[in-house]
Amino acid sequence: MTLPAASPDRPAVELVGLHKWYGDFHALRGVDLAVAAGERIVICGPSGSGKSTLIRCINQLERHQAGTVSVDGEEATAEPKRLQAIRRKAGMVFQGFNLFPHLTVLQNCTLAPVQSGGATPAEAEASALSLLERVRVADQAHKHPAQLSGGQQQRVAIARALCMKPKIMLFDEPTSALDPEMVKEVLDTMIGLAREGMTMLAVTHEMGFARQVADRVVFMDQGQILEAGPPADFFERPQHERTRAFLGQLLH
Amino acid sequence: MADTAILAPPRPPSGAAVLAKRLFGSPLNVVLTLLVLWAIGSAAPPLIRWAILDAVLFPAEPEACRDAQGACWSFVAAKGGQILLGIYPLEERWRPMLVSAALLVLLGYSLRPAAWRPRLAALWALVLPATLMLMFGGFAGLSYVATTMWGGLPVTLILTVTAVGGAFPLAVLLALGRRSELPAIRILATLFIELTRALPLLSILFIASILLPLLVPEWLLPDKFFRAMIALLLFAAAYLAEVVRGGLQALPSGQAEAAQALGLGYWRIQRHVVLPQALAVVIPSLTNTVIVMIKNTSLVLVVGLFDLISSGRAALADPEWSSPAMETYLFIAAIYFGLCFGFGRFAAALERDTRTDA
Numbered sequence: 001m002t003l004p005a006a007s008p009d010r011p012a013v014e015l016v017g018l019h020k021w022y023g024d025f026h027a028l029r030g031v032d033l034a035v036a037a038g039e040r041i042v043i044c045g046p047s048g049s050g051k052s053t054l055i056r057c058i059n060q061l062e063r064h065q066a067g068t069v070s071v072d073g074e075e076a077t078a079e080p081k082r083l084q085a086i087r088r089k090a091g092m093v094f095q096g097f098n099l100f101p102h103l104t105v106l107q108n109c110t111l112a113p114v115q116s117g118g119a120t121p122a123e124a125e126a127s128a129l130s131l132l133e134r135v136r137v138a139d140q141a142h143k144h145p146a147q148l149s150g151g152q153q154q155r156v157a158i159a160r161a162l163c164m165k166p167k168i169m170l171f172d173e174p175t176s177a178l179d180p181e182m183v184k185e186v187l188d189t190m191i192g193l194a195r196e197g198m199t200m201l202a203v204t205h206e207m208g209f210a211r212q213v214a215d216r217v218v219f220m221d222q223g224q225i226l227e228a229g230p231p232a233d234f235f236e237r238p239q240h241e242r243t244r245a246f247l248g249q250l251l252h
Numbered sequence: 253m254a255d256t257a258i259l260a261p262p263r264p265p266s267g268a269a270v271l272a273k274r275l276f277g278s279p280l281n282v283v284l285t286l287l288v289l290w291a292i293g294s295a296a297p298p299l300i301r302w303a304i305l306d307a308v309l310f311p312a313e314p315e316a317c318r319d320a321q322g323a324c325w326s327f328v329a330a331k332g333g334q335i336l337l338g339i340y341p342l343e344e345r346w347r348p349m350l351v352s353a354a355l356l357v358l359l360g361y362s363l364r365p366a367a368w369r370p371r372l373a374a375l376w377a378l379v380l381p382a383t384l385m386l387m388f389g390g391f392a393g394l395s396y397v398a399t400t401m402w403g404g405l406p407v408t409l410i411l412t413v414t415a416v417g418g419a420f421p422l423a424v425l426l427a428l429g430r431r432s433e434l435p436a437i438r439i440l441a442t443l444f445i446e447l448t449r450a451l452p453l454l455s456i457l458f459i460a461s462i463l464l465p466l467l468v469p470e471w472l473l474p475d476k477f478f479r480a481m482i483a484l485l486l487f488a489a490a491y492l493a494e495v496v497r498g499g500l501q502a503l504p505s506g507q508a509e510a511a512q513a514l515g516l517g518y519w520r521i522q523r524h525v526v527l528p529q530a531l532a533v534v535i536p537s538l539t540n541t542v543i544v545m546i547k548n549t550s551l552v553l554v555v556g557l558f559d560l561i562s563s564g565r566a567a568l569a570d571p572e573w574s575s576p577a578m579e580t581y582l583f584i585a586a587i588y589f590g591l592c593f594g595f596g597r598f599a600a601a602l603e604r605d606t607r608t609d610a
Binding site: 059061080084085087088091092094096098099100101102111112115116117130132160164 | 504512606
C-alpha cells in the first residue's frame, strides 16, 4: 500500500513568523520553518521550550495569534471547514495515545473516515484492517483499547491517523508515556513510515531515532528555533552553548 | 533457590459460616441481630394480619368494609378505575386505558438494550402524538375530551415521558452551550440553567398556570396541561444539564483533541466521541434526577391537574365509603415504585452496556 505524498512543488508545512501566547506567557516567539514534502524533522529541546505548542499549531489544536501556518499550501484560518481540511492532511499521534475507549480498535480507525472522510463503512474497514496489519495489531481489531498494551495502543493510534490518508504525520512525544520495553516497537513503526516517504514532524527525545531517520533536527529553546541541521552536524557540531548543554544532559 | 509452587487461591468459607460470623461474630453483632429479629417479629404479624388475613377484597361494595378489621382493598378494587383514570368520561375509559397500556408496553420494550436503535426514537415520536390525539378525541366519531377531564395514570405517564424525554436532548444542548467558546451561547445557557434551578418547581408551575395567562393573550397560550408539561420539561432540563456537564468535565481533553486532529467537526465529535463517554460516566446521577422528576410530576396537582395522587384523593371523597386513605396511597405508592424501580433497572442495564474497561 502506498501512502499519498505531499506535492513536491510546495512546502508540506510552512510556518512564518509564528507567535503564540498563553495569557502573558510568550510560548512561541517568531518561529519560521519550512518542511519539504517527504522530509523528516525531529524537534527537540528542554521542557517548556515550545516544541509541543509548535507541533500543535500545525494542525491548529492551538490557535496562533500572529504569523501564518500553511499545510500543503492551505493557510490556516478560523474557518471550521478550512481547519478540518488541514487536519485531514496532517495526522497526529499523541503522547497519551488518546484512543477512544468506548470503541473497538477497528471502530477507532473507521470513525473519522466514515464520518468525515467520505468513505463507506466497508471501504473504511478494509483500509483500516490493512493499516492495522501494517502496524501489526490486526489480531486485536475487535478488542477495546484498554485491553491492549501501551505499545499496541500507540501503534493503533498511528494506524488510526493513517486511515485518514494524511500527507503529513505529526508525532507529539509518541514514546514518552510508554514502558521502556515498548518504545522500540513504536519507533520501528515510525521508521517504517519514514522509509516509505511519509513527511514527518516528530517531537521526541529519542536521539537514536533522530540519527537514523531525521533529515533535519530542530532544536528549540524558550519559544524559538535555536538551530536546525542534519543529524550529523547537529550532534557532532552543535553551534550554540544551550544546544551543547541540552545534548550533554541527554547523553549522560 | 527452590521452586515456589503455583498455589490455587484459598477457598472461600461456606455461606452458612460467613452468615453466622456476620450475625453473631461479636457481642455487638449478637445484640444488633437480636434487636432486628425482635423488631421484625413484632412488626410483621400485625402488618400481615392487616394487609392480608383480616383484609377485605370482595365484594367491592362499601358494606364489605364496614366491619372489616384489616385493610379495605375493596375500595381499591371498586375505585381503581377512578384512581387510575380520573374523571375521564366513563363510556370513553377505553381510551386512557389504551393510552396507558401503549405507553407502559413501549416503556417496557425500551428497557431492553437490544431495542436501542434509531427505530425506537421514531416509534416514540409516532406513539406519543398518537396517545395525545386519542386522549383528546374529536375526530373519527370520538368525542372531544378536554385536558381538565384527564387524570390518573395516563397523565402521570404522559407528563413523565414528555418532560423527561424532551428535557434530555435540551439538557445536552444546554450543557454543551454552557461550555461553548461563543460567549452569547454560553451566557444564555448559563442564565437559563441558573434561573431555572433557583426557582422551586412549585413556583414554576404557578408561573406557568397563573402568571402566564395574565401576561400573554389567551389565543397565544397553550392549554394548562401543556403549560405544566413545558414547565416540568424546562425544570428537568436545567437539572439534567448540570449532570451532563459533570460528565463533560470528567472527560480528558485529549479525547476531543484526538477527534479534532482526525478532522471531525464539532457535532460529530460530540455525537461519536464526547457524549457517549460523558453520559456513561453520569448514568447514576442521571438516573437519580430522572427518578426525582418522575415523582415531581405529582406536583401538577397544585395547578389543578389530576395526576395519580389527586385522582386518588378525589376518589377518597366519596361519602359512601369510610375513606380508606392508607389503602389508596399504598396502591398509588406501588405504581410509583413500579415506575421508578423499573427505570432504576433500566439504568443499571445501561451502565453494564456502556462499560468499556472489561
